[in-house]
Amino acid sequence: MSAERLTDRVWGAIIERARAEGANPLVRHVLEACTEEVGAAGCALSMVGATGAHEPIVAVGEHCEELEELQFTLGQGPGVDAAVDDGMVLATDLAHERARRRWPVFAPAAAARGLRALFAFPVAAGAARVGILDVYRREPGDLGAADLATALAFADAMLVVVLDERGLVRSGTDQSRIGVLPERRAEVHQAAGMVSVQLGVGVSEALVRLRAYAYAHDRRLAEVAADVVARRLRFAPDRRGMTDTTSGNGMIDAPPNSDHDQPEGGA
Amino acid sequence: MSTTDRRVRETFVELADTLVDDYDVLGFLDLLADRVVELLDVDACGVVLVDHHGTLNLVAASTEETRLLELSQLQNSEGPCLDAFRTGRAMSLDDLSVDGDGRWPQFAPAARDAGFAAVHALPMRLREAVIGAMNLFSTRTGRLADESLALGQAMADVATIGILHERTIKHQEVVVGQLQSALDSRILVEQAKGVLAERLAISVDDAFALLRGHARSTNSKLREVAGAVVDGTITQLGHA
Numbered sequence: 001m002s003a004e005r006l007t008d009r010v011w012g013a014i015i016e017r018a019r020a021e022g023a024n025p026l027v028r029h030v031l032e033a034c035t036e037e038v039g040a041a042g043c044a045l046s047m048v049g050a051t052g053a054h055e056p057i058v059a060v061g062e063h064c065e066e067l068e069e070l071q072f073t074l075g076q077g078p079g080v081d082a083a084v085d086d087g088m089v090l091a092t093d094l095a096h097e098r099a100r101r102r103w104p105v106f107a108p109a110a111a112a113r114g115l116r117a118l119f120a121f122p123v124a125a126g127a128a129r130v131g132i133l134d135v136y137r138r139e140p141g142d143l144g145a146a147d148l149a150t151a152l153a154f155a156d157a158m159l160v161v162v163l164d165e166r167g168l169v170r171s172g173t174d175q176s177r178i179g180v181l182p183e184r185r186a187e188v189h190q191a192a193g194m195v196s197v198q199l200g201v202g203v204s205e206a207l208v209r210l211r212a213y214a215y216a217h218d219r220r221l222a223e224v225a226a227d228v229v230a231r232r233l234r235f236a237p238d239r240r241g242m243t244d245t246t247s248g249n250g251m252i253d254a255p256p257n258s259d260h261d262q263p264e265g266g267a
Numbered sequence: 268m269s270t271t272d273r274r275v276r277e278t279f280v281e282l283a284d285t286l287v288d289d290y291d292v293l294g295f296l297d298l299l300a301d302r303v304v305e306l307l308d309v310d311a312c313g314v315v316l317v318d319h320h321g322t323l324n325l326v327a328a329s330t331e332e333t334r335l336l337e338l339s340q341l342q343n344s345e346g347p348c349l350d351a352f353r354t355g356r357a358m359s360l361d362d363l364s365v366d367g368d369g370r371w372p373q374f375a376p377a378a379r380d381a382g383f384a385a386v387h388a389l390p391m392r393l394r395e396a397v398i399g400a401m402n403l404f405s406t407r408t409g410r411l412a413d414e415s416l417a418l419g420q421a422m423a424d425v426a427t428i429g430i431l432h433e434r435t436i437k438h439q440e441v442v443v444g445q446l447q448s449a450l451d452s453r454i455l456v457e458q459a460k461g462v463l464a465e466r467l468a469i470s471v472d473d474a475f476a477l478l479r480g481h482a483r484s485t486n487s488k489l490r491e492v493a494g495a496v497v498d499g500t501i502t503q504l505g506h507a
Contacts, residue, residue: 124452142439187457194465
């Protein structure tokens with residue numbers, strides 16, 4: 001599947017649901033679209049809270065919310081493992097002996113509710129870790145190559161939606177405005193690393209700020225990232241503790257009344 | 268035995284030694300790219316892997332120069348890597364100034380601007396599936412000898428095995444999982460480059476050299492060093 005088609009299909013499905021409600025794309029829309037596109041029984045997103053503990057946030061599909069809460073109450077399950085191992089966990093048969101050995105309370109509970117397979121995907125990019133996307137299915141068996149790629153693409157979209165919610169980016173339902181993270185991603189992530197130091201925040205937060213800046217200035221994230229890496233653009237906290245950006249190579253403090261609309265020099 | 272023959276043998280032994288459980292994928296590919304440059308007498312080598320979007324991503328390079336990154340990213344639209352990836356066959360252009368622009372109107376001028384005169388790409392194949400490509404660049408024109416191409420393909424095959432851990436992978440999911448892991452590790456490295464570049468007021472390329480130097484001198488995984496730099500566990504790095 002080409003890069004264009006999968007991303008477009010995924011975002012198209014998300015946006016269609018958002019549009020139907022006259023809303024911006026929300027976590028719930030991503031979960032609903034994913035459920036339909038991969039033929040799942042339901043999907044859920046659990047997120048990392050401030051203390052580092054996982055909490056279930058949103059779930060769609062029968063029994064899914066209950067099973068999400070069970071995983072995190074028990075500290076046991078494919079989603080929990082995916083968070084700990086930092087990699088996807090594909091449980092193809094929760095009624096199988098191997099699953100019962102690995103998740104002795106969770107696996108039978110899920111199987112008893114008619115959910116025989118659970119595929120857990122980190123919603124993350126490197127150190128920017130936002131949570132886990134759990135995809136539940138009634139039938140046991142492999143996800144299959146196409147559905148696996150689709151689920152991964154939904155995990156990518158989920159990262160963008162969550163970051164945008166944090167950064168108050170209202171990209172709306174115009175698909176052309178949604179700059180997907182995979183674009184020129186090396187530079188985007190280098191910029192995130194730099195901004196995390198400039199602002200004294202984590203990498204996830206740095207990505208939020210970069211996207212919010214790009215949105216506020218109607219620029220593409222890739223271009224903003226290029227400016228940061230080339231040191232044409234710096235992010236600095238201002239005296240009031242809010243973020244500000246200055247351009248140029250110097251460590252220039254922005255004037256006290258500046259805001260995101262401050263014009264920048266250079267490109 | 269010629270120097271080259273000996274170096275080839277030493278290289279394969281070296282690479283085989285690193286193919287153990289739970290080893291450092293990125294460090295391995297890094298080493299491989301370095302050895303390819305030495306053994307094939309080219310000037311730069313990059314390893315690109317495909318992700319679930321079908322995008323080709325640079326995961327290791329002999330030189331961590333930004334120009335190689337640029338050239339890799341361009342090749343998602345056109346270029347030898349894209350051709351090798353799609354056809355599963357080696358692609359070469361022995362002189363970029365002859366018909367380069369016709370074949371790759373964006374990539375060829377960019378490669379020449381970067382100082383390269385010839386390019387080659389070898390597919391990274393596991394049976395029918397192509398998971399990426401190994402990109403070779405020369406600053407001089409001319410074809411690669413058949414033995415060199417064969418050696419290069421053998422090294423590309425070693426790279427594939429190094430990533431996928433075994434020759435006979437039955438489940439597509441396992442392949443995808445391992446590719447995801449390599450690609451995500453690379454993202455972490457990019458983030459760490461940014462963190463270091465900002466902290467030490469150096470270029471991202473110099474930051475990478477520090478990361479790699481520290482990983483090698485402390486016998487650690489590149490991914491782990493990158494993670495520790497980002498979360499602040501490591502603040503002092505050994506020299507490159």
